[in-house]
Amino acid sequence: MTVVSSVKEALSAAVPALEAAGCESARLDAELLMADALNVDRSVLVAHPGMAVSPASARVIGERVRRRVAREPVAYILGRKGFRHIDLLVDSRVLIPRPETELLVEIALELPAGASVHDVGTGSGAVALALLHERPDLRVSASDASPSAIEVARANAARLGLVLELEILSGLPQRSFDLVLANLPYVADHELPALVREISRYEPRQALLGGADGLDPIRDLVAQAALGARLALEHSPHQAAAVRALLAAPVTRRDLSGRERVTVGSAR
Numbered sequence: 093m094t095v096v097s098s099v100k101e102a103l104s105a106a107v108p109a110l111e112a113a114g115c116e117s118a119r120l121d122a123e124l125l126m127a128d129a130l131n132v133d134r135s136v137l138v139a140h141p142g143m144a145v146s147p148a149s150a151r152v153i154g155e156r157v158r159r160r161v162a163r164e165p166v167a168y169i170l171g172r173k174g175f176r177h178i179d180l181l182v183d184s185r186v187l188i189p190r191p192e193t194e195l196l197v198e199i200a201l202e203l204p205a206g207a208s209v210h211d212v213g214t215g216s217g218a219v220a221l222a223l224l225h226e227r228p229d230l231r232v233s234a235s236d237a238s239p240s241a242i243e244v245a246r247a248n249a250a251r252l253g254l255v256l257e258l259e260i261l262s263g264l265p266q267r268s269f270d271l272v273l274a275n276l277p278y279v280a281d282h283e284l285p286a287l288v289r290e291i292s293r294y295e296p297r298q299a300l301l302g303g304a305d306g307l308d309p310i311r312d313l314v315a316q317a318a319l320g321a322r323l324a325l326e327h328s329p330h331q332a333a334a335v336r337a338l339l340a341a342p343v344t345r346r347d348l349s350g351r352e353r354v355t356v357g358s359a360r
């Protein structure tokens with residue numbers, strides 16, 4: 093006999109398990125994992141709670157829920173994350189792109205046609221690829237100190253059909269650009285244990301930690317930049333004043349929650 097359960101039954105098993113594991117958005121997570129396994133939009137689950145779940149799909153969902161119970165991020169379990177208007181492949185080699193980082197893209201969108209932009213610490217390629225997707229007239233390049241992150245960025249560029257110049261490099265290339273964008277690691281080393289498990293257990297340390305006050309990679313980048321080079325640097329809100337102090341004519345932009353998130357200025 094073929095045992096078939098329903099979406100409602102599967103959700104009523106998954107949601108309490110995720111809640112008990114401390115997942116903050118248990119229902120949403122369960123729906124995302126399930127919708128992907130069933131290859132339907134999440135709204136379909138809500139509209140059709142009686143929809144059948146085959147034993148094979150139930151096994152896939154069960155395995156995904158087990159991973160989420162261990163607090164693996166949903167994006168790593170699904171292997172992808174949306175960022176602005178593109179969908180990116182992500183795995184444990186790269187940071188999961190965050191909504192606040194879209195501010196770096198928005199700043200670069202203000203550049204005139206044909207301007208050159210370089211994304212330092214590109215990770216999955218999120219910033220550079222989203223920018224190239226929206227502004228194919230710009231000359232966009234990107235680099236990362238991590239060879240495995242560059243592999244992910246290359247796979248994303250190929251999948252999106254975007255031609256992005258990528259290189260493995262620590263710090264800034266020795267060329268000039270109209271604007272350098274950087275979401276470098278900025279978590280202070282001592283803050284790591286206080287981060288949620290999704291981050292501290294699963295995201296790459298090289299993408300997170302920035303030394304005693306979190307600002308070592310940003311300071312190194314600014315020190316490498318030629319006099320007058322324009323930089324847009326993402327940081328945590330409490331680091332805004334310290335980042336402004338590194339630059340000439342700094343202006344800090346706020347994210348959608350009103351927090352100081354990206355500082356734009358010139359190297360001096």
Ligand SMILES: C[S@@+](CC[C@H](N)C(=O)[O-])C[C@H]1O[C@@H](n2cnc3c(N)ncnc32)[C@H](O)[C@@H]1O
Pocket residue numbers: 186187188189190193212213214215216217218219235236237238241261262263264275276277278298299300309
């Ligand atoms: C916070 S992650 C950001 C990834 C991506 N830009 C994003 O916003 O999703 C920082 C990235 O910088 C890279 N990285 C760390 N130190 C670096 C350095 N000194 N030079 C270049 N890349 C660096 C890491 O490998 C990681 O991919």
